[in-house]
Amino acid sequence: MTRKLSPPKRKNPIKRTRLPTMPPGNRSREAHGLTAMAASGRFALQTCEECEAVQYPPRQICSNCLSDALEWRDVSDGGTLLAETTLLHSNDLFFRDRLPWRLGIVVADVGPSIVVHLAEDCVQGERVRMSLDIDRAGHAIVTARTEKPSTNEEDDLQLREMKFNPKDRRVLIVDGKTELGLGLAKAFADAGARKIFVGEAQPWRVSPHLEEIRKMENVNIMPLDVTDSDSVEELAAMIGDKVEIMVNNSYHLRSGGLIDRFDLNVAHDEMEIHYHGLIRLAGEFGPVMRARGSDGHHGSVAWLNVFSAYAWVNNPALGTYSASQAAALSLSHCLRAELAEGGVRVVNAFIGPIEDEWNQLAPPPKLVPEATATRIVGALKKGIEDIPIGAVAEEIIQRMVENPKEIERAIKS
Amino acid sequence: MTNPEKNNPGLLSSLLGGITGGGIQVVDLTMTLDQKSPTIVLPPELGQSWPFRMEEISRYDHRGPAIYWNNISCGEHTGTHFDAPIHWISGKDLPNNATDTIPPEMFIAQACVIDCSADAAEDPDYLLTIEQVEAWEEKHGRVPPRSWLLMRTDWSLKSNPVDYLNLDAAGAHTPGPHEDLVPWLIDERDVIGFGGEAVGTDAGQAQHFNLPYPCHHLMHGRGRFGLPALTNLDKLPPSGSLLITPPLKIRQGSGSPVRVLALVEPQA
Numbered sequence: 001m002t003r004k005l006s007p008p009k010r011k012n013p014i015k016r017t018r019l020p021t022m023p024p025g026n027r028s029r030e031a032h033g034l035t036a037m038a039a040s041g042r043f044a045l046q047t048c049e050e051c052e053a054v055q056y057p058p059r060q061i062c063s064n065c066l067s068d069a070l071e072w073r074d075v076s077d078g079g080t081l082l083a084e085t086t087l088l089h090s091n092d093l094f095f096r097d098r099l100p101w102r103l104g105i106v107v108a109d110v111g112p113s114i115v116v117h118l119a120e121d122c123v124q125g126e127r128v129r130m131s132l133d134i135d136r137a138g139h140a141i142v143t144a145r146t147e148k149p150s151t152n153e154e155d156d157l158q159l160r161e162m163k164f165n166p167k168d169r170r171v172l173i174v175d176g177k178t179e180l181g182l183g184l185a186k187a188f189a190d191a192g193a194r195k196i197f198v199g200e201a202q203p204w205r206v207s208p209h210l211e212e213i214r215k216m217e218n219v220n221i222m223p224l225d226v227t228d229s230d231s232v233e234e235l236a237a238m239i240g241d242k243v244e245i246m247v248n249n250s251y252h253l254r255s256g257g258l259i260d261r262f263d264l265n266v267a268h269d270e271m272e273i274h275y276h277g278l279i280r281l282a283g284e285f286g287p288v289m290r291a292r293g294s295d296g297h298h299g300s301v302a303w304l305n306v307f308s309a310y311a312w313v314n315n316p317a318l319g320t321y322s323a324s325q326a327a328a329l330s331l332s333h334c335l336r337a338e339l340a341e342g343g344v345r346v347v348n349a350f351i352g353p354i355e356d357e358w359n360q361l362a363p364p365p366k367l368v369p370e371a372t373a374t375r376i377v378g379a380l381k382k383g384i385e386d387i388p389i390g391a392v393a394e395e396i397i398q399r400m401v402e403n404p405k406e407i408e409r410a411i412k413s
Numbered sequence: 414m415t416n417p418e419k420n421n422p423g424l425l426s427s428l429l430g431g432i433t434g435g436g437i438q439v440v441d442l443t444m445t446l447d448q449k450s451p452t453i454v455l456p457p458e459l460g461q462s463w464p465f466r467m468e469e470i471s472r473y474d475h476r477g478p479a480i481y482w483n484n485i486s487c488g489e490h491t492g493t494h495f496d497a498p499i500h501w502i503s504g505k506d507l508p509n510n511a512t513d514t515i516p517p518e519m520f521i522a523q524a525c526v527i528d529c530s531a532d533a534a535e536d537p538d539y540l541l542t543i544e545q546v547e548a549w550e551e552k553h554g555r556v557p558p559r560s561w562l563l564m565r566t567d568w569s570l571k572s573n574p575v576d577y578l579n580l581d582a583a584g585a586h587t588p589g590p591h592e593d594l595v596p597w598l599i600d601e602r603d604v605i606g607f608g609g610e611a612v613g614t615d616a617g618q619a620q621h622f623n624l625p626y627p628c629h630h631l632m633h634g635r636g637r638f639g640l641p642a643l644t645n646l647d648k649l650p651p652s653g654s655l656l657i658t659p660p661l662k663i664r665q666g667s668g669s670p671v672r673v674l675a676l677v678e679p680q681a
Contacts, residue, residue, distance in 0.1 A: 204451055204578045228448045229468060254458075265460055 002120045005155035007168045007194065008298040020293035020342040021093040022137040030058040033072055034140035038132035039385035043077040045110065046070040056112035077130045079106040081144065082113065084124050094136070097294060102158060106130060106144050119145035119156050133162035133383050136293070136343030138336070154381075157297060163383040164302035164345065167192035169244040174199045174224060174281065177207035178251050179356045180306065183373030185213045188247075191377050194298075197239055199224030201231075226250050226277030236284035244298060245380075246285055249306040250277045253358040257319035270324035278305070278328050282335050290342030302345050304380060305332050309350040309393035312400050316412050347385055349376045352392025365391055436679035442643045442656075443493040443672045444569065451574045452491050453612050454585065462488030465670075489668045495660035496606075496614065496629070496639030500667040503634030510636065512666030519638070520659040522605045524561040524675065525553070526649045533566035533588040537579055538618055540591035546598075553651045558603035561640065561656055564590065568610035569644035578612060589616025595627040599635050607632055608640030640673065649675055 027035070030046075034057075037044040046055040049071055053064035061068045084104040087095060095101050102118040106128055114130065122128050128144040135141045143162060145153060154165055171188045175181045176198035188196050196219045200210060203223065213219055222239065225231040252273040254266050282303075289300040310318055311325035329348065336346035353362035354369055367390045379387040388394045399407040431437035444450065452462045465487040471477025490496070498504030499511045509515055527549050532539040541564050550556060566588045571577040579586045590598075590607060598604045607614050607628050614628040624630060632639060640658060655676040660669035 202451070204454065204575045204580055206580070225448075227464075228466065230448045263460075265463075268463075269461065 002150060002152040002156045004152050005157070005160075005168070005297060008296065011295075017292065018097065018294045018296075020136075020290070021097055022341075022343060023094045023135045023139070023141075024092060025137045025139060027139050028058070030060060031140070033058050034132055035134065035138075037072060038134045038140040038383075041379065041382055041384040042074055043130065043132055044072045044074045045112075047073040047075070054108070054110040054112060056108070056114050075110045076108075078147070079108040079114070079128055079130055079144070081105075081118075081122055081124050081126055081128050082107050084118055084122065098157070098161070104128075104144060106142075114142050116142045116144040117158060117162075119143070119150070119153065119159055121146050121150040121153070121156075134345065134385060135162055136345075138340045138345065160297065164245060164304075164347065164380045165191075166245055166377065166380070168194045169298055169301070170195040170197070170242050171245045171247060172197040172199070172239065172243045172285075173247045173249060174226060174277075175249050175251055176200055176210045176213050176221060177205070178249065179209055179369035180251070180351075180354060180373060181249055182209035182212050183370040184247055184249060184306075184376065185216060185219065186370065187373040187377040188245075189216060189218065190374075191381065193245075194218065195220065195242070197222050197243065199226075199235070201225035201227075226280055227272045229280055232280040232284045236288065240285050240288040241292065243285060243289060244292070244300040244302075246281070246289065246303045247306070248278060248281055248304065250274055251306075253308075253318070253321055255318055255321075255358075255361070257316050260316075260319070267320040267324070270321050271327065274324040275327040275331065278331050278335075282331075282338075286335065286339060289344050290339050293342035293344050300342075300344050302347055302380065303335065303339060304347045304349065304376070305329075306349045306351060306376065307332075309352050309388065309396045311350065312396050313404065313407050313411055345383075345385065347380060347387065349379070349387040349389055350393045350397065352390040352396075431678075432676070438677040438679075440645055440648045440654075440675040440677055441672070442645050442649075442675055444642055444644050446485075446487070446492045446670060449574065450492055451578055451612065452488055454578060454580060462490055464488075465491050487670065489663065489666055489670075490641075492670045493640075493642045493644070493673055494668050495658055495671040496633065496641065496668045497660065497666065498633040498636050498638070499665070500639070501626075501629045501633035503630045504636065507634075507636050510633075512660045512663045512669055515638075517659065519605065521655065521657055522559055522561055523557065523652070524563050524608075524649065524654045524656045525549070525556050525652050526563045526565050526646055526654070528565045528647075528651070529588060530565055530567040530647070533568060537586040537588065538616065539566070539588040540616055541589070541594055542591045543594050543597050546594065549651065556598075556602040556604065559605050560602075562598055562602070562604045562607050563640070563643065563646055563649070564588065564607070564609040565646035565649075566610050567647060569642070569646075579617065583618070584620070585612075585617030587611035587613075587617035589614065589619060590628050592619075592622045592624055592627040595631045599631060599637060604637060606638030606640060608643050610641075610643050610646060612642055614639040614641045639668075640671075643673060645675075648677075650677060650680060653678060 046058050048062035049069035050067040051065040082105045087101040090096050104116050104118040106114050106116050127147040129147050130144045132140050133143045166188050171193045173184050198213050198221050200221050224235050250273050292300040308325045310322035311329040314322040353359045353366045355366040372389050375389050388397050446465045452464050467483045467485050470482045472481045497512050498507050504510050615626045619626050657674045660671050
């Protein structure tokens with residue numbers, strides 16, 4: 001039975017912080033198909049279009065009929081645990097730091113036998129449910145857990161390695177002055193975060209949302225202006241080694257196109273906040289978060305960016321804003337590669353228009369900030385890497401995959 | 414050719430002698446440009462002035478082993494700054510109205526300092542009136558033409574930007590000149606400009622005056638200047654100090670951050 005994880009004690013200042021180690025890396029091009037499915041939270045495997053055989057591990061041609069018509073399809077995640085073992089020794093540095101480690105073989109309902117990382121409460125011969133997860137090195141792995149969630153499943157140390165559970169972790173929400181900032185603070189508090197740091201820029205502009213946050217427990221409001229290098233540096237010096245989940249929800253929405261609203265100053269502000277702001281945050285908080293990727297059971301795990309879905313395709317009504325979001329999205333991929341060396345994962349949420357003052361003229365449907373925040377934190381707990389929130393974001397991403405030229409032209413209307 | 418040194422043997426050297434040991438004190442009236450300093454707060458849908466920002470180019474490191482230097486950026490009206498007549502629509506058609514065309518001798522002028530610190534402490538919306546300037550004149554003499562009229566409020570002592578800007582739902586609450594005082598200073602006293610300690614020369618609530626922003630509209634409309642966000646006005650005598658206020662020579666600049674120096678003679 002998985003034991004309840006006790007809340008972390010204060011850090012012993014004379015103990016050395018363990019350096020991060022990575023699980024074995026390098027996957028084939030085909031195997032990264034699993035990474036794509038895991039990134040969006042799907043349980044999908046290659047399926048042969050000719051003979052319907054489900055494949056595992058991923059391959060170029062069907063193991064049954066040699067056809068190369070293999071398609072990724074969502075399949076049942078159920079199976080039976082055929083065999084299990086507990087690793088007590090390993091020459092791999094990652095597993096050495098984490099022994100004992102449970103592994104098993106699951107006979108999937110859809111056919112193949114799959115080597116899995118095994119939750120503590122799984123019993124040989126019983127039903128399990130599998131998921132595609134992303135490990136600390138950023139690669140897809142298969143995890144199995146009991147068919148019905150066990151009592152302390154979220155405290156399972158092995159499972160915690162693949163997820164970004166905010167429980168007992170410390171979170172920094174960059175912008176506490178927006179509707180979504182307030183929603184995120186509440187959602188992380190509900191998820192059991194041990195401490196929530198909330199950034200406040202331009203303290204002379206009073207925000208009702210920040211005032212609401214101020215009333216919450218376990219919240220520290222800190223000066224933070226992502227356009228001010230000194231401010232970011234000072235805050236990182238103060239709390240950088242305490243941030244286990246970074247939430248970059250920087251937000252500066254001004255409507256207008258490129259030649260329809262030709263204004264370098266507005267474009268400058270968008271880039272300062274969304275793009276240069278991310279650079280400043282990453283430069284100051286990234287190194288210490290990366291160094292703390294293996295700092296006990298509650299070390300740093302995730303860097304969450306909240307982007308607009310228009311990072312994927314430019315909405316001409318929000319032309320320069322969309323471009324600044326695209327720039328930040330591109331940068332997040334660099335950050336992902338760099339933080340991966342410490343096992344810290346970069347997660348991007350993509351939201352459609354949200355119900356706030358700057359989206360006053362955006363047509364419904366608009367996202368409710370609190371529900372949006374709850375969904376973001378929920379997806380974070382599941383370990384999903386790209387999180388589209390709401391119908392607008394889901395549709396944009398789907399249509400970008402299907403036909404980017406179509407959505408590029410259709411988005412204006 | 415006349416030799417200016419022969420004609421004025423010692424005007425400048427006696428000034429220099431005064432500065433280097435003869436009792437003329439140099440008072441810095443400038444706030445430090447700091448990334449945390451606020452600029453004027455406008456509704457968010459309007460164009461915004463950039464705050465002061467600084468990015469290191471190198472600091473004796475791989476980017477420049479022997480060199481420390483920074484790139485800086487800010488709006489023209491950041492920190493202690495000079496307002497040129499072209500800053501306001503009323504001054505847009507005046508000759509020599511921008512930082513590059515104002516005659517340089519205009520950047521040296523004497524100052525009259527009126528102490529309103531007690532009034533401003535009681536009422537953040539305090540407005541300096543003609544009557545109070547006349548009362549000052551009874552003690553210190555008539556405001557000479559081509560003088561700066563400086564309003565001392567001790568507002569610059571508010572180190573917290575929230576207190577300094579003093580905003581609420583009705584806008585900013587900071588002291589400034591009464592709307593009747595501004596035309597009087599121009600017409601009756603021919604001042605060179607008006608200076609104060611708050612973020613702008615006009616009072617925080619000046620947009621609600623009958624003539625909104627009189628210190629901007631009238632002063633700049635008549636070719637006069639502004640010097641907001643001054644500090645150390647408590648270190649100046651009521652009259653007789655000399656201000657040096659040259660803004661950066663920006664082509665068609667509407668103003669610029671400025672290092673304001675005051676020369677103060679020993680009081681007899």
